[in-house]
Amino acid sequence: MEESGCSREEVLSLLAGHRARDVPHNHIFSSMCTVPHDLAVTAHELFVSTNLGDPGLYPGTADIERKLIASLGDLLQGKNVGGYATSGGTESNLQAIRIAKKLHPSAKPNIVVPASAHFSFDKTSDILGLEMRLAPYKEGGYTVDTDAMAELIDENTVAVAAVAGTTEYGVIDDVVNVAALAREHDIWCHVDAAFGGLVIPFMKNPAPFDFAVDGVSSITLDPHKMGMSTIPCGTLLLRDPEHMKLLSVDSPYLTMKTSFTLTGTRPGADVAGAYAVLKHLGRAGFRDIVSGCMENTRRLVAGMEAFGYKTVLDPVMNLAAFHAAEIPDGWKVSRTRAGHLRFVMMPHVTRDVVEAFLEDVSRLH
Template identity: 35%
Template sequence: MKFPEHGMHKKDLLRILSAKQRKNIKFSDGKIFGSMCAKPAQISILAYNMFIESNLGNPGLYPGTYEMEREVISMLGDLMHCRRVYGRVLSGGTEANITALWMYRNAYGKRKVILPEHAHFSFNKACNLLGLEPVYVKLDKNYTMDCEDLRRKIDSDVLCVVAVAGSTELGVIDDIPSISEICERHGVAVHVDAAFGGFIIPFLKRLKYALPDFDFKVSAVQSITVDPHKMGQSVMPSGVLLTRKNLWKSIEFKSPYLTSEVHTTLLGTRASGAVAGTYAVINWLGVHGYMELAEYCMELTRYARNLCNRYGFEPVVEPTLNILALRGKNTRRIVREMYRKKLFVSYAPCCNGIRLVLMPYIKKEHIDRLFNALSQIWV
């Protein structure tokens, strides 16, 4: 395609943009069952648009946005049981996980990182970029980190252990209190990837769901990834990395031509509308709004779980959060055939299963349509 010689009329351009947009699948169509991203709350879109001009890479020009970032970090620190927390709003779980390992490497200088087999692939990117050596720990029968295998593999040369609170494929939560005990014996820090779980587990615990502690309440936990653009209902791209100590100093770089003396993030220019979007949606929903959403998602999950009995599908594990995976044969083929029907489920390699993420934009009738379609191609 050639770079245009002359500008286009706005009306024509808008017509083209609308046509492109119509090709996309919308969350509200109820056809997306394999995404962990939120349909952003209206208030967060409004806030995003209000702050679209600001760039936190140059914070001296945008003290209002900088203030909101500090407040988001402080509110999330409160939610995660750390009063004096350090953190930044980043572009998502990948940047947050890379940044966590980057800080640990610079601060402690070791190379081995223990990853449970269900760790998100962002850790593979991180190890590759940072020259770290991943050591994989097996999963147990519940598909969570096998603490016996961790005991065998950990030693004092380990930089950190990654634990997952809300795994990508199954939504399970590692036994972080037991992992912490093992790590403390070796003086090793725990990084918790709660990119998905961080905005649902605390609210389900308030609703008396029996879920393990996963945050700074657990003593070896030194850092947590949590993504507002997933269960937080904020705009993309927004992720957060929280740390118990000020490890950010270990990734400080001079930023000579800007209003701040140093940068402590991977990105230079930072999409700061997302900071406003996250600030807005947290204040809009509050704990009680998030509790309602969490309960709604779990209600959807129970509904889908019960439909399994009617259709003869077998869940891989009983769902912990709002993710349900179905055991089956030829699941890759089923996923492809469902795509052809414009129903977007995803494949879970850990169990060769089909994975459904029951997000707040899903309705029960969407689940009925999905199961009906699945049953027609299931073998």
């Protein structure tokens, strides 16, 4: 750090130089985050100095967090759902499994998760000292084989998980059967809907995945993905708000004498941003966004198929996967563990972006 500072202009110019090196969103197909809604940015600015780590100082902001959780709980068909705004899906998954572990003390605890589980479950298992058992995919697909999952459960299993909107293929596990296993063994059932939580409710004839499914204990849903909030904003939703108490530790020097969140200091800005988007768009607005993303997904698939690219599966959500082949330079497309090309069709991937990409693909042929 230098002794004397630079002018605002110099600093801003320095920052602009760094920002210019980032990949522009209109070339990113590989991300589950997107450009935040402009109202989220405005709300973020308004609340930028708030700290939900000490909620007694910011009762207005804390109330927005409660409203955010209540709105999402209602969307996911829960009643008086508990939970809080996290830093994202990783924290939500970790905290859900932490509750499950506390409910079922065991000398050698394990969790049984689908093969598709996001790597946040690896971190969770490492941090909490759990064995992570991977249940394989169903024959010929990418959702979990619930019979195989059943085989992996034993008396030391503290939780099972399902994914509603998998990271790699955007498919939805059979949550009804996973939750039935949890009921049968009297263990926790966590649904990771970090991506799907703000997509599936707005699809036609959605697969059951939320609190309407008997046995679902907790759900991860990230507003910083399809909720177009500013980053970082995840949520952990609990069917029974009382379970939050299992996470609590004393926080003697703060306005609230107990803390149940993983991080201490926590932004209120992203929470205000997420809530602003929900209030502004309403269900109808989200339905439009999701239907636009699905339309663009279909257009991408049709365009790619015309050039001979083959899809791995018919897209269930706004995510398309293709058998690997060449793609034009300059575009960010990720690959799944199996090597398939993976396109996440987020709101920033507009029709113009898809057409520009297909135009570049056409030059390869």
